[in-house]
Amino acid sequence: MKRIIPMWIAIIGGFAMMLSSFVPLAESAGEVFADIFNVVAAIAFVLGAGSLAKQHLEKLSRREAGWGYSVVTLGSFIVTLFIGMFKIGVHPNPNFPQAAYSGSNDAEGSAWSWIYEYMLTPLTSTMFALLAFFVASAAFRAFRAKNTEAILLLVTAFIMLLGRTFAGVVLTGWFPEWASGLRLENFSIYIMQVFNTAGNRAIMIGIALGVAATGLRILFGIDRSWLGGGEA
């Protein structure tokens, strides 16, 4: 029964979503299922928060390695929850000045907004900035000319790097008009428009067919591995 019900939900929901795409009268059915999904996701969020708290409280009580991180996580979680729920520092909405809680957490000057602006955003930016170093190290490994494919990749990468900067214009800008297609800035555009687009479209067509086949496998109940596999 624990597999039958989810499978039927997937089958009915999947067909309803498919129908809503082609039958304008059934558009609302698709919206209903999207709403149901949002409600279920919101309920699951409570489970997620519970799991997070449990995980870190256990770590804390056992004094496992790195328990200090758990203190920071739980402390941040509780403080942000408290500030968000009680709207600390939020000014009342000008339309309802008498109601202290009528303002929005997003409004400028609120404690929640301050946390978002001055704590979360810099932290996420820091993580994102790591990408620059990772790109460099990945490129260093990928561009080693160890075989024919790697050499092709290396040459293409150099054309693209030079063609997208002023260096390309400086190096090949003197090419005569009849050979303008070989100028690095033009050649890099050609690579992007022809080779890259062709390869990308081939992958996209494969993905689209893969999505369709996966959808059919799940809708017909042929693939039940997302339910743990086996017979229903």
Added chain:
Amino acid sequence: MRITHMIPRWIATSPSCKLVAIFVLMFACCTNVLAVETNKGVIEASAQDIAAQNTIAHPHVATENIFTKDVLAHNEPAQDTTASLIEPVNAVAGASPAVANATPTTTPVRPWFNSKKTALFLWIVFIGAAVTVSVWLAHSGRPIRIRRIAALEAVDNAVGRATEMGRSILFVPGIQDMDNIQTVAGLTMLGRVAKTAAEYDATIEVPTCRSLVMEAARDTVRASYLSVGRADGFSIDRITYITDDQFGYVAHVVGSMVREKPATCFYMGYFAAESLIFSETGNAIGAIQIAGTAESSQLPFFVAACDYTLIGEEFFAASAYLSGEPAQLGTLRGQDIGKFAVGVFITLGALAATILVIAPNAPIISALLGGLQKVLGG
């Protein structure tokens, strides 16, 4: 309960049922298209009558445009022209009183099929039929040869390596929710990996970015452990929710990778900028890494940094490939038939377009190109 138990099994195992379902769908599609065309004809006929009267008051109102939203916008600028699905039966509403009096009705009619998506619908029916026939052939005992996918052949070895090293396996199911097909495909893969991990008695850790994915992953892994009789080896605490925030999640996973040094890392699902952060960290700790995604912008990063990468359609084929079941392998054959058909149409289209450049006045080629554009939904 018995009926609800039997029907899905029948649908899942009986190829004839699926064939019937597909043909019913095809029949519905054909009648649908016919109905739309008939409806269009009736409306066009009445539109001609209206336009005949319009020629007196508004000669510029063209008959052939009456089926489109453009006429509505032309006669009534304030009308919402984005409401393309509401067909304007009274296309001249808002015109002069003389025209308005000649109009038979003012109620907008909503068609029951979006005729703009007919080509897409027919493609889905075609691929569905190809998949069904392939499944039926596979059930009838015809052998299906699938090309070797190195990344999937490496799954058992990767799990075995983690077992031998006494370290854990990390499985990252992407950063999207269950409404994303890539997450679903990632969880189907998780089911297979967890089954192998349960057989080998390896530890699998699944940090998730969405609560619903955590719940689904727990059910999937639990069922995998149960299916190999290792229910005692399953621990719910190894499948955890971290945060919805993209880089908060990345910080946790990367930190955990550096501290616990998993021997094998799987990245299966939707990924954005974090793809390279995960895979480079995994590379730095010496883990064997297998990735799979349908995000074409992230594929180069995975290819550069991981040992094996499932590119696009391979990712969606993974579950069927690993199962080895004829029914599932049949769906891959159906997928290939669809790919072949698309390839044929693209080749024909490219040839036709090239010939038209050389000989612009070739009516047959021009008609062929127009037909191909319609078939491909262009």
